[in-house]
Amino acid sequence: MKNNITALLPEIMEIRRTLHRFPELSFREIKTTELIRRKLKSWGLEFVPFKHLDTGGYCDVGAGPAIALRSDIDALPIKENPRHEIISRIPGQMHACGHDFHTAVGLGLLKYFAENKEDLPGRLRVIFQPGEEAAPGGAESVVKENIWESVKSIITVHVAPGVQSGKFILHMGPVQASSTSVRINISGPGGHTSKPFKTIDLINVCGFYITQLQSHLAKKTDARDTVAFAFGAVNGGSTHNIIPQRVELRGTIRTLDNQVLADSQNLIRKFSASFANIYGAQINVQFPTTCPATINDRQLAEKFLAFMQMNDKEENLLLPPKPSMGADDFSFYLEKVPGLYLGIGAGGRGVLHSGDLLLDENLLEPAIENMAGFISFLFEG
Numbered sequence: 004m005k006n007n008i009t010a011l012l013p014e015i016m017e018i019r020r021t022l023h024r025f026p027e028l029s030f031r032e033i034k035t036t037e038l039i040r041r042k043l044k045s046w047g048l049e050f051v052p053f054k055h056l057d058t059g060g061y062c063d064v065g066a067g068p069a070i071a072l073r074s075d076i077d078a079l080p081i082k083e084n085p086r087h088e089i090i091s092r093i094p095g096q097m098h099a100c101g102h103d104f105h106t107a108v109g110l111g112l113l114k115y116f117a118e119n120k121e122d123l124p125g126r127l128r129v130i131f132q133p134g135e136e137a138a139p140g141g142a143e144s145v146v147k148e149n150i151w152e153s154v155k156s157i158i159t160v161h162v163a164p165g166v167q168s169g170k171f172i173l174h175m176g177p178v179q180a181s182s183t184s185v186r187i188n189i190s191g192p193g194g195h196t197s198k199p200f201k202t203i204d205l206i207n208v209c210g211f212y213i214t215q216l217q218s219h220l221a222k223k224t225d226a227r228d229t230v231a232f233a234f235g236a237v238n239g240g241s242t243h244n245i246i247p248q249r250v251e252l253r254g255t256i257r258t259l260d261n262q263v264l265a266d267s268q269n270l271i272r273k274f275s276a277s278f279a280n281i282y283g284a285q286i287n288v289q290f291p292t293t294c295p296a297t298i299n300d301r302q303l304a305e306k307f308l309a310f311m312q313m314n315d316k317e318e319n320l321l322l323p324p325k326p327s328m329g330a331d332d333f334s335f336y337l338e339k340v341p342g343l344y345l346g347i348g349a350g351g352r353g354v355l356h357s358g359d360l361l362l363d364e365n366l367l368e369p370a371i372e373n374m375a376g377f378i379s380f381l382f383e384g
Contacts, residue, residue: 007119008111008372015111015371016364018042020089022103026078026096029137032058035076035106039131042110046117056144059133064116065126070378071157071340072127073142073333074109075102075135084359099360101162101349104367106131108160111371112378122375124382128154138184138292140332146339156303156381157342159333160370162349162362169369171311172321172346175304179297179344180231180257181264182330187275188287189239193248202246206239208282209250212275213237219274220267230267231257231328257328261295297334300341303381307343310380316373321348 018038027035036058040050043062052060059076063069083090083097091097109129116123128150134141163172189212191203199207217232224230232254239250256271258264272288279286311320336342349366353359 004119004122004375005372008115008368008375011111011114011118012368015107015114015367018110019103019107019364019367022106023089023098024092026091026093026098026103028080028096029077029134030056030058030141032076032133036060036131036133039076039106039110043113046114048113048117053145053148055147056133056141059131059141059145061128061130061150062113063126063128064113065120065123067125069126069128069154070381071154071336072109072112072129072374072378073132073157073159073336074105074129075132075141076106077102077134077136077141079136079356081356081358084353084361087361097358097360099357100136100355101164101360101362102135104162104349104362104370105160107367108370108374111367112375115371115375122379124379126153127378130157135332138182138294140294140335142332142335146335151339154340156300157336157340158303158345158374158377159342160345160347160374161331162366163346164349164351164354164360164362166321166346166348166350168348168350168363168366170319170321170348171307171373172323172348173304173307174299174323174326174344175301177259177296177298177326179326179331179334180229180259180328181261181294181296181334183256183264183268183293184291185232185234185252185254185256185271186289186291187252188249189252190249190285190287191283194246196244196246199246203282203284205247205250205284208284209237209239209252211282212278212286213252215278216271216274220270223270224263224267228263229259229328230263231255232267257330259296259298259326264293264296294330294332295334295338297331297344298337299343300337303341303343306381306384307345307377310377313380314376319369
């Protein structure tokens with residue numbers, strides 16, 4: 004296997020570099036999708052576009068029951084560090100979350116199995132997903148596509164900068180938190196700042212609301228459960244001598260358990276109704292977008308652990324004690340089929356979603372080699 008993967012690496016690395024030079028934002032990945040289609044056609048494989056999305060699609064290799072692999076394809080609106088040798092040629096756009104690597108891994112696996120069919124006892128379906136960085140993201144649309152009947156499970160692998168290149172990261176349960184956007188409008192009659200007693204001093208009321216809501220949520224949540232709730236924007240008022248009629252608060256709530264998320268949303272609604280009665284304000288609570296928590300299927304996680312142990316690769320496996328409070332719309336696939344979200348060390352420097360991010364290209368070989376081996380192992384087991 005290793006020699007065959009080494010042979011295809013130059014082409015896969017060049018694809019990764021091309022993707023990095025020409026990044027495209029969420030749901031605008033037109034040239035990226037065309038590059039994927041052209042490459043697959045040159046390898047004798049068929050690219051199937053999604054019916055309900057303008058970009059992205061999937062490709063099958065092999066036959067029979069399928070294991071799916073998600074490769075996200077979109078970039079971010081970030082300006083890349085101009086000192087990088089391989090650099091984005093699209094101003095203000097960059098593959099700053101490693102999706103160029105994810106796409107290259109998906110293509111590398113398809114090419115490998117197309118050339119080595121004896122290593123694939125079933126079918127691999129690689130899903131090239133657009134819009135992972137958007138909210139709502141592309142996965143919400145992909146799960147509605149008529150492509151799931153034969154899919155038994157889904158896996159993905161995400162780059163992890165700062166971790167030794169080629170090391171795999173496995174969580175036996177929660178991997179990523181949920182992320183729910185919160186939009187709260189607090190309104191009142193407004194008035195002159197000389198007579199706050201004649202109206203509702205809305206900005207003062209908002210101050211109380213923010214601190215009391217967060218305290219209430221903390222006290223009403225089981226201390227063993229994780230809830231991260233914070234506001235990122237407070238907008239209200241236009242000048243110094245007018246008490247505004249409306250203040251808008253925007254933030255996120257994140258949990259590692261989807262039931263805890265539902266409970267937290269109910270607590271926010273109930274507290275807001277009670278607070279509004281006490282202070283005479285009107286409070287409208289909305290949760291415009293929700294991305295559930297990503298929680299690995301226990302059986303799939305144990306199978307990956309067994310695969311690494313069986314191949315004497317335990318030294319290349321990390322089992323972190325804590326999940327990330329970031330989010331990934333891979334979680335929507337887990338509502339459809341059992342899934343496994345892995346990380347792979349990418350070395351380099353910088354952090355995700357930063358213009359300074361620079362990853363080690365050498366991660367492609369262990370990523371493709373181990374994912375190909377694991378996919379074969381899943382079919383055999």
